[in-house]
Amino acid sequence: MRARSRTNRARALQISAGLVALGMLAAGCSGGSGSSEGSGGGGTTTMVVYTGQSGDYQINFNPFSPTQIGGGAAIYEQLFFINKSGDGEPQPLLGTEYTWNDDGTELSITLRDDVKWTDGEAFTADDVVFSLNIVKDHAALNSIGFDGEAKAVDDTHVVITFPEAAFTQGPDVLGNIYMVPEHLWEGRNPETDVNEEPVGTGPLKFGDFKAQAFTYVANEDYWGEVPAIKTVRFLSLSGNTAGADGIMAGTIDWQTSPVPNMDKVSEVYPGYDALTSNLMQTSLIACANPDLGCTGPQTDPAVRRAVYYALNRQQINALGFQNTNSEISPSYALLSNQKDMISSAITEPVAPETGDAAAATAELEGAGWAKGSDGIYAKDGEKLSLMVETVTGWTDYITGLQTMAQQLKEVGIELKVGQSSWNEWTGKKTSGKFQLAIDNLYQGSAPDPYYVYNNFFSTTSTAKVGKTSGNNVSRFSDPEVDQAIKALSGLPLDDHAGRQPHLDVIQNTIVEEMPYIPLWTGGTTSVWNVKKFSGWPSDSDMYAYPAVWSRNDFAEIIKHVKPAS
Template identity: 55%
Template structure:
């Protein structure tokens, strides 16, 4: 889930009070080994409606687990240029031509059920995701073998430098002795997870669940003894709970975010530009998508009709910033933005005449009701959005008013997160408002390989992960293959492939760029110490960013300890 600054002013007061009463009950029950709420961090991820138990780290609808329960081999910081941090792995190296990756594993690690962690678990996990495409969100294509209990060798048919951070930092290792008996690992919800991570699942209910510190964790039991995840009715309920000091960390909007310390005594806030807010379109008619959005002209017309300055102000409290149609991070990747793009940055102001020209050149004609139509089909679209995600709802409502002037009808379709996530994965939508996320490092290759590769998509009705737009372009696929085998140090050779990808994405626009999101978290600094700040971004400071959240939990300590 990728929330940014969510805020809308309209909310029924009684609903907020009911949510707070529920939260108070959840907090009073959190107790357990942590010795009470003083050592329990209560977090709100934006979950609107009850949780459905799912701790499968490879599922697009999981609740939690990557980093906390299941660990990767190393941790890569997306927001700071620094060496990978050893976790289950301690060292790694490539051979001279980038076709063999050797990994040394940490000795003496135990699974939370007491079984020994070995190289066989790593090999099993990698083999499993290579057999199940829907689990293979990184596009892994290597062949792993256990040299001995603490050494793994992965070979590739061609140079695969870019696979390194993905395998090492984005594949969460699972226990072979349990998962070998799971018949459908891509679909199993893993309600009793066993991992090597710093936390284990203590209890689960639809309204809240608790993680407790793992006393057998290889790096020592964390000082933060419990993490309580709660579900509320939406962002307003989250802001109310923060005001009442009923939650300790949330990533999302509150009123007047510039003055969190004044308005919420004991709390601080941090904002970083991270994910890229988009309208995901079910774009590919060949894979079963239906609706006006399958026409690239419609997608481009929406792109030009948006008033991004107004959306940023009304929906995101001006925490967003400009976005490139080539989807290179604007702040960290200026030198990679292609000079071959027609526009290096998406326009912040609308261009209604250009939107109209694009539609009319593609055969769309405006009807007497002011809405374009073609072949008897009106240019009317629905946007799926999670109920309670008030900033996204405000953004969609604002865009609907803007697009009305351009002859495009846009309607918000609100649902629970579970329903929204299922529809997004299966392609049961026309548009979805969400965000594209980076990979283990800031290199845009990873965003491209996740969201624009044929390898990570599927037909409508099948689970796509995470190329939800069903985008497929042979030229993009070819450029991704070349980038994968080109050393990160070979900047000139890599740029040619970036140019190919960026110009294709600008032309095809399966994801309509909106803004680069300013991801804001509010945290209880008075109660816990060790939080990341803008001066010490040792991890992405977002409660839903995995496995960054685990790095933060491990660093936190109850105040005074």
């Protein structure tokens, strides 16, 4: 029997829920806080966080929604936590143990028997089956391709039966589906409901909501150790500059967005420190598939490859990102720990760091594009002019895109930068109403490239333009890639020889088609208040990915951090 189980382990560190005092800081204010919540350290139990949100929040605590607002996994828990910065082994949350049968068609899960929803009702296996069926029954929410049949054996045991071997669905099911209470969600539409009054099982529960800030408070009846931090406030500001000002003033305790002098945070910002982790693969996402309704020059693979070759990534990294980014592979296998999985047929497994104008020109002219009198290429009366979408106030991306525009103009490509609120930007991507957008491809449920491919390149997680897609916002669709992804789903992650031919098919196709134009492996930097709080992740103890906007990791960090004495 292929088994991977972990018993419930005692928590060595006190769980702390990061919360921010209700009156501590509002967008546009520079005030401090009361004596028990001040920035001088010594036992504060409130925490102010900033995710990079630009513009007012729109209430949405639906854990299944792509536009849900921050911190949701601290309310709605998964069965297990999987640390993508670590070994990828599931750590117990609402589930305590799991076991696969030998052929990967049956997954048995044991649940905790001491958990209650924050309205006092008991959490049972029926809630797990209900939550899994929400994902299965709604294609727009089922980016993981979950097709299992879940049954409650009793209140603390669930068995999921799959039609075929489904080892790779394990990390998604165990670590990426949020549990909701059947008695409150039955009859609701999980695709549209904004869930204004969330009821979960996690270490935090809903406090209050305003467009400029919302709060979570500690769940004093949490099944685990009750958080030491008693209030977390999520701020909406005007962008990165306002966030950096908040760090300088001591009014923000944790943010994952750039500040000046990121290599000298502890010197420039007394009482703070920073940690950078390179895990997210930043890309220019193209609405790439004309068969699904995409329009514009970016639907030509030659244009996408020309952009790929024309960019001077070193210059962009220096000017926009303080040299925090690292190399990326066009195969989307992470170079730090997945390099051995890159197909040997890919002759250039790492994206060029400096621009190659000759290669860009060859791509365009080979596809019939010709330069006009203004120096910009055109074809069949269509000018090679592209609009790339980003979020207002994301100064690092904006600077990077402006630098790209200058570089691309030199090879005959016009790039315009469009800025909008986070909600508008997200809506454009998921509906397909864009040409290019800059964003990150996350690593998925476990540290393996399969999850990037399944999430972002599978036909099952996309939709026609005008319909809400899953993670595959590029609208990329290829039957051979779909077949290879399906074949991988039935193989254990440690079957390296059996998996590589399927990885080869996917990687060679996406390098050729390039629906996502690889930019770099982004350096995600969190800045946090070490004078007021201890227990943050570190290079020697990366117990979670250090990003305030990474839902599952946020919840784990909140459970580790505690007030500094």
